[in-house]
Structures are given as structure tokens and as C-alpha cells.
Amino acid sequence: MHNWEWRLCRDGFGEALLELGEKDERVVMLGADLSESTRALWFKERFPQRFFSLGIAEQNMLSAAAGLALAGLIPFVSSYGVFLSGRAWDQIRTTICYSELNVKMAGAHGGISVGPDGATHQALEDCAIMRVLPHMTLVVPCDYHETRKATLAVANMVGPAYIRYGREKTPVVTAADTPFELGKAYTMRAGDDLTIIANGYMVSQALLAAEELADAGIEARVINMHTLKPLDTAAIEKAARETGAIVTAEEHQLIGGLGAATAEVVVATHPVPVQMVGIQDTFGESGAPEELLEAYGLTAADIVAKARIALQMKTKS
Amino acid sequence: MNEVDLNDICREVRCDILRMTAAAGSGHPGGSLSAVELLVGLYCKKLRHRPQEPDWPDRDRFILSKGHIAPALYAVMAHTGYFPREELLTLRKMGSRLQGHPASMRLPGIEVSTGSLGQGLSVGVGLALGAKLQRKQWRTYVLMGDGEIQEGQIWEAAMSAGHYRLDNLCGIVDRNYMQIDGNTEDVMTLDPCADKWRAFNWHVVEIDGHDMEQVAAAYDTAASTVGKPTLIMARTVKGRGVPFMENVAAWHGKAPSEAELAEALAHLAATNQ
Numbered sequence A: 001m002h003n004w005e006w007r008l009c010r011d012g013f014g015e016a017l018l019e020l021g022e023k024d025e026r027v028v029m030l031g032a033d034l035s036e037s038t039r040a041l042w043f044k045e046r047f048p049q050r051f052f053s054l055g056i057a058e059q060n061m062l063s064a065a066a067g068l069a070l071a072g073l074i075p076f077v078s079s080y081g082v083f084l085s086g087r088a089w090d091q092i093r094t095t096i097c098y099s100e101l102n103v104k105m106a107g108a109h110g111g112i113s114v115g116p117d118g119a120t121h122q123a124l125e126d127c128a129i130m131r132v133l134p135h136m137t138l139v140v141p142c143d144y145h146e147t148r149k150a151t152l153a154v155a156n157m158v159g160p161a162y163i164r165y166g167r168e169k170t171p172v173v174t175a176a177d178t179p180f181e182l183g184k185a186y187t188m189r190a191g192d193d194l195t196i197i198a199n200g201y202m203v204s205q206a207l208l209a210a211e212e213l214a215d216a217g218i219e220a221r222v223i224n225m226h227t228l229k230p231l232d233t234a235a236i237e238k239a240a241r242e243t244g245a246i247v248t249a250e251e252h253q254l255i256g257g258l259g260a261a262t263a264e265v266v267v268a269t270h271p272v273p274v275q276m277v278g279i280q281d282t283f284g285e286s287g288a289p290e291e292l293l294e295a296y297g298l299t300a301a302d303i304v305a306k307a308r309i310a311l312q313m314k315t316k317s
Numbered sequence B: 001m002n003e004v005d006l007n008d009i010c011r012e013v014r015c016d017i018l019r020m021t022a023a024a025g026s027g028h029p030g031g032s033l034s035a036v037e038l039l040v041g042l043y044c045k046k047l048r049h050r051p052q053e054p055d056w057p058d059r060d061r062f063i064l065s066k067g068h069i070a071p072a073l074y075a076v077m078a079h080t081g082y083f084p085r086e087e088l089l090t091l092r093k094m095g096s097r098l099q100g101h102p103a104s105m106r107l108p109g110i111e112v113s114t115g116s117l118g119q120g121l122s123v124g125v126g127l128a129l130g131a132k133l134q135r136k137q138w139r140t141y142v143l144m145g146d147g148e149i150q151e152g153q154i155w156e157a158a159m160s161a162g163h164y165r166l167d168n169l170c171g172i173v174d175r176n177y178m179q180i181d182g183n184t185e186d187v188m189t190l191d192p193c194a195d196k197w198r199a200f201n202w203h204v205v206e207i208d209g210h211d212m213e214q215v216a217a218a219y220d221t222a223a224s225t226v227g228k229p230t231l232i233m234a235r236t237v238k239g240r241g242v243p244f245m246e247n248v249a250a251w252h253g254k255a256p257s258e259a260e261l262a263e264a265l266a267h268l269a270a271t272n273q
């Protein structure tokens, strides 16, 4: 087991926003009554003139952000992922993405690890409904450092972008100086027997799974697929060719998520067995985060089990 | 039941809310405590319902649009016999029927799952239209938070209820002037709040939402109002009944510690003279 430090991804978001606000006067922020939880409060306290409280009104907030972008500003909006991506989906689709407006979205409370608030607050479909939108950039960072870097990176590009992360602390598996490039997968561990492709919290579980497999003499490559769109198709194709079997792991519905996106690339380039770890077409429920992760099959052990199936399929074919 | 008995129930419900959230280690005591009289007045006095037969077709419908105050609703439901009071302490625990936000597929008596703010009044409009179409006598009640009515959908629903003169629909706004980020008027101004509803063709009754007599009278007025939906604008105090929680935004979504629970329960017991 690792001695990982556990930190909040949203702290990385909040700190990046302070850096951005300092550097660029065009950076503004909008909030929908969740300022403290989303860390928008930090920006509000430092740059009160550039923070707009919109009340509990996500649809208005997203379209107003579109207007701010049209006025030449760089608006960041944040809320819980369910309400940000879901409630305002049409606003994001038609007003923001179709017009390619420079709006940056941060969806907190992604995944089942949101815990006791239950199904209503656990964003499990957000990646699917954001990924499907043309012109969207979608990042699912794995830890505090990566969330900070992702936030800085999306500010540096022009066009709509969405960053998705969880509520709870996650293991810090990258370092402050780990390279981060939008659209470029990061290989966390070398290996040629199979590849585990993960994002978000599941990157830590993938690393643990790889260690367990290594004990059994199986060398797994671990790819941190932090950018879900544009997807690093080259890294996926290479993994398929070089390792011949893939397991994906995400804290999200399997339908429309990282697993599905990976499979789309694999079947079109170099078909090999793909096994997926994720939420299986069901809503979540109330419970402690660890309990839920286990009950819904989102642990290192679940990745190991899928890896064994993928390896079996690989040797048969 | 007279108002004195109802006030006793309110005190017990407040104790339950505090015990439940403390046992869960999370939850929303502030907005639960502000709506106690509104819920008790409805469930114990006005609502035509059969707790032993939750899907009785002729029941009045209640929708908790501000789903985060599930603890208050569960406590009142337990008091009126929907399920045993012991079950209250399973709130937010794995496998419990008492989900963090009300889940209709788990708990009989919940009409529709809520927790995403701003949608309940629209469901109420549909229920009320459905009742009228089928000449049913049952009525529909929808409880909203004041922060919640910043959602645009609330006003779409308000417009349609006014348009269809849904006098079988009663909306209740828990006007505690607080939401997560602070005072509602700082976050996004709502006042003149009652006038907004009037402008949307609602009959508006403004009351002290902690005065059981006024609460009961408001529900009676709603039932006897013809040709318009009724909106009860209930002035309340968030965290009501627990001095250290009253009007403190931080108690929106935080559970009391053991010590805080003891202090709160002791205070509530002392007011029982």
C-alpha cells in the first residue's frame, strides 16, 4: 500500500483560479449558491468585482457566462456536476458549444463517492453528456495537482471546456511537476501484458491493481486518461497493439464514459479484448463513500478481476 | 388535534431531526427546522391521507420540492404512522429507505424523488391538471425553499398554475431568508417576493410560519380559494428552535456533533413547560 497524501481536487481548482485571476483581468467567476463548497468563494474574496452571484439558477448562469464570453471575458462557472451539466445541458449545447464560446465549467461532486447525499447529487452521467457535445474539451483530473493544472490549461485554450472531479479527498498520485498536456494521456506505469486506462479517482485504484498484478507476474501498463475529449486515440491504439488487452476504470456510467470511448477507438484501430470497470447502468444511493465504491465495484480488486478476464480472452484469441 | 398538541409534536419532530442528522453525520438541519410547523400543520391536520395505505388513490398529494430537508419530512411521516420511528436513525445509511434526498422508488408515501431544486412545483401543476381532468377531489401541496425559487423553472410553473387557475394547488414557500451562501437578498434578491406570486395570478397568504394557528388557517384559506392557486408565504427562521443554529448559514448542511446535539435537545426540553 502507498503512503499517498489525500487532498481535495476542488482545492486545486480554487488555487488555480486565484493564480489565473492574478495574471489575467479577463478571468471572471460565476456562482450558483455553492461558493464555499466549489471554492468559488476564494476567488470572490480576492476579486470581489469579478465574481457574480447568480443564485440557484444554473441555466441562467450558463447563458450569462456565454454573454460574458461574448463581451471578451473568460468566465469560469462551477456547481455540482449533476446541476451544471444536466440542468443546463441545452444552454451548454446550443448557446455555448454551437457558438464555440469561451466558457469554462467546473463540475464538482462527480461520482458515487459523493456519498450520503445519495443518487440526486452523485454525478454519474456528466462525462457522457459533456463528451457527446461537439467543440467541448472534457477533463477528468485524478488528484489535487492535476485539477490545478487542468484548470490552468483550459484557461489557456479558447473554447468551451468542462472539468470534472469528485467531492471527497483523493490520493495524490501525481506531483507538482508531473507533465500535463490537454489531450495527451500520461503513462503512470510501464508494462506490456495489458493496459489499464483510468481517470479521476480510479487512477489510484489502477495503480494499486497494477501492483497486485505484478505480484502475480503480470506487468500492467497504467494510463491516466485525464482528457476524455479530445481523446488521445494514439495512446489507446498503441496500448492495444503493444499489450493486447485493456481494462478501463472510471467513477461514471459505463454507457458513454471512458470505457465506451476507449472501446470505440479499439474496435476501429486494433481490436483486442476490453473489460470495463464503472457504474453499470444504475443510480447510486446514500452511504459512506468507501462503502459505495465497494458495493458498486469501483475498487482495485474489481480492476484486478477484470484484468484476469481480459488476459484470458487475450490468450484464447 | 388542537394547536397545543401540534406544538408538542413539533418539538418532538425537531428532536428527531437533530438526532437523525447527528447519527448520520451529515444532512440539512437548518432548513428542516424552519419547516417543522408547515409540515406538521399539513400532515397532522390538513392532509387527507392514510399512512397505512400510502397509495390510497384519493389521497392529497404532497411534494417536498426542497428535497434536502428530507429529515423533517421523514420525522413527520414517522409521527403520522408511515413507518416506525426507530427507522429514523437509519437516515443516509447504506441500504436505508431514508435516502439523503427523498426517493419515491424506495419509500412508500413519497410521490416523486426530489433533491434537484426547482422542479417540484411543475410536478404539482401536472398533478393538479390531472386531478381536474379526472374530476378528482384531492389537492396538491408543494413545499419550496426561498433560495429554491431563484430557479427559473419555478416561475414557469407559477405561470402555468395561474394560467390554468389551479385552485386545487397550494404552494408553500419557507421564507427563511437564508440559503447556502448567506442571506437570500445578498445572493439573489427575491423581495418583493409575495408580489411576484401575485403578479403570476396566485392568491397569496402571508403568515408567521412558526405560528401553528396561522399555519392551519392558511391551509384552510387555500382549500376554500376558488379560481386561483394559493401561495403560502411563510416567514420562518432557519434553524428555528436551536439558538446556536438560528439564522446561521453554516447550519444549512452540517450535522450537529454529540455535544451540540445534547445542548440542542436540552434547550428543546427546557422549552417544554
Ligand SMILES: Cc1ncc(C[n+]2csc(CCOP(=O)(O)OP(=O)(O)O)c2C)c(N)n1
Binding pocket: A032, A033, A034, A056, A083, A087, B030, B031, B032, B034, B066, B068, B115, B116, B117, B118, B144, B145, B146, B147, B148, B149, B174, B176, B178, B179, B180, B238, B252
Ligand atoms: C438544482 C440545484 N442546484 C443546487 C442545489 C444545491 N443546494 C441544495 S440546498 C441549496 C440551498 C437551498 O436554499 P433554500 O431553498 O432557501 O432552502 P432552505 O433555506 O429552506 O434550506 C442548494 C443550492 C440543488 N440541490 N439543486
Ligand SMILES: [Mg+2]
Binding pocket: B031, B145, B146, B147, B174, B175, B176, B177, B178, B179
Ligand atoms: Mg431558505
